[in-house]
Amino acid sequence: MKAKVYVTLKPSVLDPQGKAIHHSVELLGFEKIGDVRQGKYFEIALDPGITEDEARETAEKIARDILANPVIEDFSVVVDPNGT
Amino acid sequence: MKFGVLVFPGSNCDHDAYHVLSKHVGQPVDFIWHRETDLSGYDAVIVPGGFSYGDYLRSGALARFSPVMGAVKEFAAEGKFVFGICNGFQILCEAGLLPGALMRNGNLHFVCRHVNIRVENAGTPFTSAMPKSRVLSIPIAHADGNYVCDDATFRAMEENGQIVFRYCDDNGEPTADANPNGSRSNIAGICNLDRNVLGMMPHPERACEELLGSNDGRDIFRSLANNIAALAA
Numbered sequence: 001m002k003a004k005v006y007v008t009l010k011p012s013v014l015d016p017q018g019k020a021i022h023h024s025v026e027l028l029g030f031e032k033i034g035d036v037r038q039g040k041y042f043e044i045a046l047d048p049g050i051t052e053d054e055a056r057e058t059a060e061k062i063a064r065d066i067l068a069n070p071v072i073e074d075f076s077v078v079v080d081p082n083g084t
Numbered sequence: 085m086k087f088g089v090l091v092f093p094g095s096n097c098d099h100d101a102y103h104v105l106s107k108h109v110g111q112p113v114d115f116i117w118h119r120e121t122d123l124s125g126y127d128a129v130i131v132p133g134g135f136s137y138g139d140y141l142r143s144g145a146l147a148r149f150s151p152v153m154g155a156v157k158e159f160a161a162e163g164k165f166v167f168g169i170c171n172g173f174q175i176l177c178e179a180g181l182l183p184g185a186l187m188r189n190g191n192l193h194f195v196c197r198h199v200n201i202r203v204e205n206a207g208t209p210f211t212s213a214m215p216k217s218r219v220l221s222i223p224i225a226h227a228d229g230n231y232v233c234d235d236a237t238f239r240a241m242e243e244n245g246q247i248v249f250r251y252c253d254d255n256g257e258p259t260a261d262a263n264p265n266g267s268r269s270n271i272a273g274i275c276n277l278d279r280n281v282l283g284m285m286p287h288p289e290r291a292c293e294e295l296l297g298s299n300d301g302r303d304i305f306r307s308l309a310n311n312i313a314a315l316a317a
Contacts (some may be wrong), residue, residue, distance in 0.1 A: 010236075012186070013232060014177050014266075015228075016187075016189070016190050016191070016266070017188055017192065020192055024225065025217070031299070052107055066141070066145065067141070069142055069145065069178065069185055071177075071183075071184060071185040071232070071234075072185045072187060072232060
């Protein structure tokens with residue numbers, strides 16, 4: 001059982017790192033790139049014996065308590081029951 | 085009167101704070117390892133600068149879970165003084181003792197130089213030895229000092245006098261050019277509603293000797309010591 005947590009900056013928060021990456025992407029010659037935003041990705045391995053709902057609940061609590069700062073970030077959780 | 089300086093794995097301004105409090109403020113100081121849970125006997129706790137837990141996840145995010153931070157929350161709730169400098173400011177925001185958050189500098193640079201900051205509120209225990217609008221020369225050294233908060237929080241802080249220091253130019257004007265990190269409204273330091281918890285990105289403990297380019301930082305520590313003495317009297 002694996003939970004995947006995506007942490008992203010709130011839309012209202014400026015992302016200077018994403019902006020710098022966007023600039024480099026354009027320098028590489030990619031065109032029509034509207035925007036780049038940087039976030040964080042976490043994989044949490046959970047006990048295979050628990051249900052998907054329990055896995056989601058646990059991962060959401062971890063995300064809320066530590067992985068994301070609610071002042072500047074949002075998060076989303078995807079549970080993969082076959083993930084190892 | 086007794087000061088404590090917290091020490092986390094990765095703190096690196098703890099000795100500077102200790103030196104200033106013992107030598108320039110002339111008061112007893114202890115180092116407090118982050119696993120301690122008892123802050124009884126202390127009047128003020130400094131959360132020093134550095135790179136606690138290697139700045140992993142977010143600056144200050146992991147230090148919040150150190151055992152001592154539960155005691156710091158109770159200590160602050162009792163009205164005792166908590167002073168976070170640089171990484172200490174980041175830790176206090178992450179711990180919810182101060183509003184808002186500190187993000188990567190807008191210019192993406194680690195900025196290490198003297199800046200001017202203006203005293204916005206001289207009515208706090210940390211600034212009472214200085215006149216309002218006094219300009220202090222204090223060094224900064226950070227990559228994540230870009231203060232952000234939502235509009236409602238910002239308005240409330242302005243109304244309540246919680247914005248204690250702003251980055252400014254030589255004339256005391258908080259211009260965009262004088263803002264080293266993109267911080268909202270040039271904010272360099274804030275306090276909580278009760279005014280007993282202060283966080284600031286500049287390092288006053290590095291500005292207490294002429295030899296180091298400025299001794300403007302002394303008045304912040306002296307303000308605090310004066311207020312602790314007045315409370316005890």
